[in-house]
Amino acid sequence: MxxxxxxxxxxxxxxxxxxxxxxxxxxxxxxxxxxxxxxxxxxxxxxxxxxxxxxxxxxxxxxxxxxxxxxxxxxxxxxxxxxxxxxxxxxxxxxxxxxxxxxxxxxxxxxxxxxxxxxxxxxxxxxxxxxxxxxxxxxxxxxxxxxxxxxxxxxxxxxxxxxxxxxxxxxxxxxxxxxxxxxxxxxxxxxxxxxxxxxxxxYPKLPIEYFRSFYRALENTELYDGVVISKLGDLHRPDLVAEIAELMLRLEGARFAIAIGFYRKDLYLSFRTEAPEEADAALVVREIVGDMGSAGGHNVMAGAFIPNVPVEKRDELIGQIVERLLSMLLPENKKLRKSKLV
Ligand SMILES: [Mn+2]
Incomplete structure (x- = not known):
């Protein structure tokens, strides 16, 4: 069988x-x-x-x-x-x-x-x-x-x-x-x-918090030539990053989608791609997080976790992560072409 x-x-x-x-x-x-x-x-x-x-x-x-x-x-x-x-x-x-x-x-x-x-x-x-x-x-x-x-x-x-x-x-x-x-x-x-x-x-019933998070996610999503980055800020639940990254990969032209957010003191990142031959998701997240936290996954989907990020360090850390991501995923000359999703 x-x-x-x-x-x-x-x-x-x-x-x-x-x-x-x-x-x-x-x-x-x-x-x-x-x-x-x-x-x-x-x-x-x-x-x-x-x-x-x-x-x-x-x-x-x-x-x-x-x-x-x-x-x-x-x-x-x-x-x-x-x-x-x-x-x-x-x-x-x-x-x-x-x-x-x-x-x-x-x-x-x-x-x-x-x-x-x-x-x-x-x-x-x-x-x-x-x-x-x-x-x-x-x-x-x-x-x-x-x-x-x-x-x-x-x-x-x-x-x-x-x-x-x-x-x-x-x-x-x-x-x-x-x-x-x-x-x-x-x-x-x-x-x-x-x-x-x-x-x-x-098709379960969805809590109101879902729609509120979804709205915030749309507002805080940036596009860089096929790379979609959602900066979600505080999450009401950690697995929201995976759900948003999954959704954003469906955007026309998107080859990579990354969602980043914080649940309590910890950073959560989710990565999805339909171009693993260009950049393997598991390798990319591991490279980005280095020894700051843990990371793993598959070639098309992966996640990362960085514990205990002080609130005052959040912006700087996100900036660093986005910088590293873009330099891995896009050729130098495309990096600056950024637009908002909505
Ligand atoms: Mn599994």
């Missing part, structure tokens, strides 16, 4: 071997989890519960802010615990999904028992018993779908809907960074999806 699964069959059996002796499992996502992270954790929790009849708790740090992402959790009734409320020592198995231990965008202090991820590999994590990195995959949900199929676990409509939405959002409906495996998993899940739940997730 899933031809692509054959390539990785051994990895799944290895994973099952690593976790089978444990009594209770903690599944951790990256901070401010997106649908792919939530769905991956949910799929693994389902595997744990049905295959081994054991407890599995999903935990995260940060905020799930985007209305669609909130709806995913609410509509499918996915239990997600705040990491800081848990005692990690209570669990004899810890799994990290949709990120890597060395990525620093998760709350774990010591190495987990397993890491499953599809981001560009930062470092081989040899101290971790089970590592499954597939940077070529469009979604971590695809990997988890293969795990469930190979483990012989039946999917509930809720699990199928979550995984389907995870693949759909991370690959933008299979339009970017996808492999045959993503297409196959998408097609496998499609008939199992609860259409009504999916519609509620994709």
């Amino acid at each position: 899933l031809a692509a699964q054959d390539n990785y069959r051994d990895r799944v059996f290895h994973f099952l071997d690593v976790i089978k002796g444990s009594r209770n499992c903690l599944i951790v996502t990256h901070n401010n989890p997106d649908p792919d992270a939530v769905a991956s954790a949910y799929g693994l929790a389902h595997l744990f519960k049905t295959k081994f009849k054991k407890e599995a708790v999903i935990a995260y740090k940060g905020i799930v802010g985007r209305a669609e992402n909130r709806a995913l959790i609410d509509v499918l009734q996915i239990d997600m615990a705040k990491f800081y409320k848990l005692n990690v020592k209570k669990f004899d198995c810890v799994i990290l999904v949709d990120t890597q231990f060395t990525a620093h965008n998760h709350p774990l202090k010591s190495p987990p028992d397993a890491v499953i991820d599809h981001h560009n590999i930062i470092k081989t994590e040899s101290q971790i018993p089970h590592v499954d990195f597939r940077p070529e995959y469009g979604a971590c949900s695809t990997i988890i779908t293969e795990y469930l199929v190979i483990a012989g676990v039946d999917l509930t409509p809720q699990v199928a809907t979550a995984l389907f939405y995870g693949i759909k959002t991370d690959t933008r409906d299979l339009s970017r960074k996808r492999t045959d495996a993503d297409v196959e998993a998408y097609q496998f899940l499609f008939p199992l999806v609860d259409r009504e739940s999916l519609a509620k997730i994709e």
Whole structure:
């Protein structure tokens, strides 16, 4: 059914071997989890519960802010615990999904028992018993779908809907960074999806704060020959940068979209491109942030985080970031042609 699964069959059996002796499992996502992270954790929790009849708790740090992402959790009734409320020592198995231990965008202090991820590999994590990195995959949900199929676990409509939405959002409906495996998993899940739940997730009610942020974003967006930069100031939720960057890339002529903002004291940056051959998103953000914070992602979408920026330093830092971005993305002579979006 899933031809692509054959390539990785051994990895799944290895994973099952690593976790089978444990009594209770903690599944951790990256901070401010997106649908792919939530769905991956949910799929693994389902595997744990049905295959081994054991407890599995999903935990995260940060905020799930985007209305669609909130709806995913609410509509499918996915239990997600705040990491800081848990005692990690209570669990004899810890799994990290949709990120890597060395990525620093998760709350774990010591190495987990397993890491499953599809981001560009930062470092081989040899101290971790089970590592499954597939940077070529469009979604971590695809990997988890293969795990469930190979483990012989039946999917509930809720699990199928979550995984389907995870693949759909991370690959933008299979339009970017996808492999045959993503297409196959998408097609496998499609008939199992609860259409009504999916519609509620994709078209949720939006809070008034969404429209206010959207208005501010339009006002504070600058255009430089195919580079769209949105300076969002204070964010009411950290994941707004991703949503705005995603939207701005849809502007006609846009090849790169960057949204920058502050949530509490921390800077958040999101980068989207449809020209990864000109500038790889993950490399660009890493280069920009340097050792000021953490950064990572894929060739077409990436994010960065700089903690504890004093308010009086914000403008200077944004100026620096924009300067670096433009010198990486545009030839020297085009840099000064700037206009406002609205
Ligand atoms: Mn992902």
